[in-house]
Amino acid sequence: MPSTTVNGRHLLKNYPSGYPIPGTTTIYDTSERLDLDTVPLNGGVLAKLVVLSIDPYLRNTIKGNAPGSVQLGQPLTGFGIVKVIRSEVPAHSTGDYLSVNGLYHQEYSIFTKDQLSSAELLKADNRLPLSVHLGAAGPTGLTAFAGWKEFAKVKKGDTVFVSTAAGAVGSLVVQLAKLESLKVIGSAGSDEKVKFLKELGVDVAFNYKTTDLRDVLKKEGPIDLYWDNVGGDTLDAALENASTGARVIICGSISSYNHAATSAGVKNLLHLTSKEINLYGLSYFALAPKYDAEFKKTVIPKLADGTFKYLEDRKFGLDQAPQAMLDVQNGGNTGKSVIILSDD
Amino acid sequence: MPSTTVNGRHLLKNYPSGYPIPGTTTIYDTSERLDLDTVPLNGGVLAKLVVLSIDPYLRNTIKGNAPGSVQLGQPLTGFGIVKVIRSEVPAHSTGDYLSVNGLYHQEYSIFTKDQLSSAELLKADNRLPLSVHLGAAGPTGLTAFAGWKEFAKVKKGDTVFVSTAAGAVGSLVVQLAKLESLKVIGSAGSDEKVKFLKELGVDVAFNYKTTDLRDVLKKEGPIDLYWDNVGGDTLDAALENASTGARVIICGSISSYNHAATSAGVKNLLHLTSKEINLYGLSYFALAPKYDAEFKKTVIPKLADGTFKYLEDRKFGLDQAPQAMLDVQNGGNTGKSVIILSDD
Structure with a gap:
């Protein structure tokens, strides 16, 4: 019997009518498992979520009555940073940290090459924590x-x-x-x-x-x-x-x-x-492509040298995502809300 | 006793809470008289209102709770065309037709030179009725x-x-x-x-x-x-x-x-x-000065030759102004609402 790993997921359980209710509108689910060593990649990449961004706009993706809304029983979608575990894409190597938009809120994902076409490789930068690349530097x-x-x-x-x-x-x-x-x-x-x-x-x-x-x-x-x-x-x-x-x-x-x-x-x-x-x-x-280069040149250095300040609201473990969803809606967080899943 | 003329006025009587009510929120008042021949001009111009523009935005000037609102008992203010009766301003001659913004809704007014600084002299143009210069051509x-x-x-x-x-x-x-x-x-x-x-x-x-x-x-x-x-x-x-x-x-x-x-x-x-x-x-x-010349060059000729069509809702006599105020709010008019006060 192959060794399998739990693939924890942050799922939409019920459409919220007002504020999200942790455990009712979205839940942390552990029913899915996968074998990290043998799961077929079909020319893609297996990666582990290391930091997840929880943003106010996510509330707007679980309304249920709009086209493009997350469907019941499905994981939410958003911004995150993943670490490559296995890769069949030459551009992405094991150990790479990639900042990805449109990833599922789940601990492990398999991405096609196309899904990573706009992913950004994060180079080691000791001046800023990885999570800041989803927030003030992202x-x-x-x-x-x-x-x-x-x-x-x-x-x-x-x-x-x-x-x-x-x-x-x-x-x-x-x-x-x-x-x-x-x-x-x-x-x-x-x-x-x-x-x-x-x-x-x-x-x-x-x-x-x-x-x-x-x-x-x-x-x-x-x-x-x-x-x-x-x-x-x-x-x-x-x-x-x-x-x-x-x-x-x-x-x-x-x-x-x-x-x-x-x-x-x-x-x-x-x-x-x-x-x-x-x-x-x-x-x-619409605007990110136009200003991305100037942002990296002018803003990120000011974050790194402390000219620009930022606050993070860090939670640890994907099981905290439902609570973080509520916090960013009712002001329970102070600073950019991120879920830290792993130190590596 | 000098011969005096009634100076009919369209006055704000009560602030409307919903739609204007003719005779209740605004009224036609005939209590003021003046002697056209002897009233002192103090270096200004005496002019007779010949066409008055009734526009939807006027409702917003009689709200009562905003700075700049018309005060109770005072005439409304807006766009109109006047004919000069007597003038002490060299630039304006008896018989001139002037398109004026910011005139009182009253049959006769005395304007200072400054009040007419932005008034526009309307030249005889047989192709378009005078009133259209308050509407499609104005x-x-x-x-x-x-x-x-x-x-x-x-x-x-x-x-x-x-x-x-x-x-x-x-x-x-x-x-x-x-x-x-x-x-x-x-x-x-x-x-x-x-x-x-x-x-x-x-x-x-x-x-x-x-x-x-x-x-x-x-x-x-x-x-x-x-x-x-x-x-x-x-x-x-x-x-x-x-x-x-x-x-x-x-x-x-x-x-x-x-x-x-x-x-x-x-x-x-x-x-x-x-x-x-x-x-x-x-x-x-904000925009009129920027586009006025191009408007006159490109749009007015198209109105004059019939390329561009327009409708007017004509009422006769300033006593019709209170009803016209309501009509432009509830759609009772068809076309640009104007009050014709005089044929000359």
Whole structure:
């Protein structure tokens, strides 16, 4: 009898109606096994997941009523770093670390050559932990950088407002803004996160749970650029306090991910006409190729030398993925959420 | 006793909570009189209103809770054409017709020289009625043209959706789109308006009161450009059926003008991120100077020779203004709403 290994998977069990419920909407499943030595690769690669990225947008992939949604009983799909165990693809050698988008949330996967065509080989870099290549030095950071370069159009003296500013994307956005000496207003959901924002140099950092958003924006605005990770009423408040010619970058919408049915929606779009405001939808996949090289050249060195700061929320073991799914939706995490599966 | 003339005015009497109510929210008032021959001009101009423009956006100027709102008891402010009666400004002669923005809704006004600095002298043009210079050949048409030129970014094969397509702005937008041989979907609120849309060459014209908007867009989309005069759920439906990289031009928001408190708001802004959609706020005042010369050169001749069609909804006498205010909000008008005050 061949020796087999459990292939733990993070599966969609039930479509969530509101927030994800660990163990109910997604589960950690150990029913699948495979023989690492003999499983056929059919010209592909067998690889082990070593770090998994848990991002807010994942909530949007398990809605069930949209094309492309994950199906019940299937593993979620996302960003991760894998280590090659066996390879029949000349370009990929055993021991290589690859950053992959579109991998299944499972401990072992077999990839075809095509599936790895856009995977990135991560070279040993002692300055940054591997996991950071999924966060500030990876897709999360590139999301912030690409959106900023493409849409921000800031000028001297501008005031920038960032919601969920202590989050994985937001915390890089505020640092990009401070690098240009702009006035930055940042909201977060805990005093601990507000403290982090102050360390990042945010001029006006506040806890939106204890301080009235509209009071802050009225006093500290008007806002020339709003980086929106929240949507809903926060976006309405920003539009009310926007300057003429303001830009809004729509990066995420935590408020509507989990409350789509009951969400009040955005009521202030008419401000777009009276104040000449443009809203830009930020798509990582559309912009990443355009800004990837510049990001690597300008941002990653600043992360490595400590100019740019980041926080990670590390959990250990794929069985923690269901809880991490909830945390990134309700603010239970502080910093970029990653699941560490293995030290090697 | 000097001979005096009634100076009829269109006044804000009560802030509307929903649709304007003729005689309740705005009224025609005849309590003011003036002596046309002796009223002091203080270096300015006395002029008589001959055509008044009634536009949907006026609803937004009588909300009461916003800075810049018309105050109770005061006349509304907007676009109109006046005829100069007496002048102490060398640039303006008796008998001149001036197109003015920011005039009071009243039969006679005294303007300072500065107030007329941006007024436009209308030369005799037998090909187009004077009133059209407030509509298709004036600010309304320029709104459509400027927004189209600045934001539409259409390419061959694009599908364009226009809401309130038979309206003053919409009907020019659909003709600009057809001029570029694009597929045009247009919605309107009556079968009569749908008939007009078909005359304009609209490929898919439908009455949104009797045909399901989402069915049409699903079948005829996806939409590459949406020209939004409505907001709310119509915008949500357009976002659901938008293509990747679609543009949305926010021109007006009839749905939120009159139902701000109860409006459900826009829930689908998250589509902006997944489909790389941008929303552009169209401000007449921001764009008019940039496109005015090109508009006069390219659009007005097409109106004059009949290439571009337009409809006018003419009412006679300023006492009709309160009713016209309601009509342009609930679709009771067909074509650009103008009040004709005088034949000379």
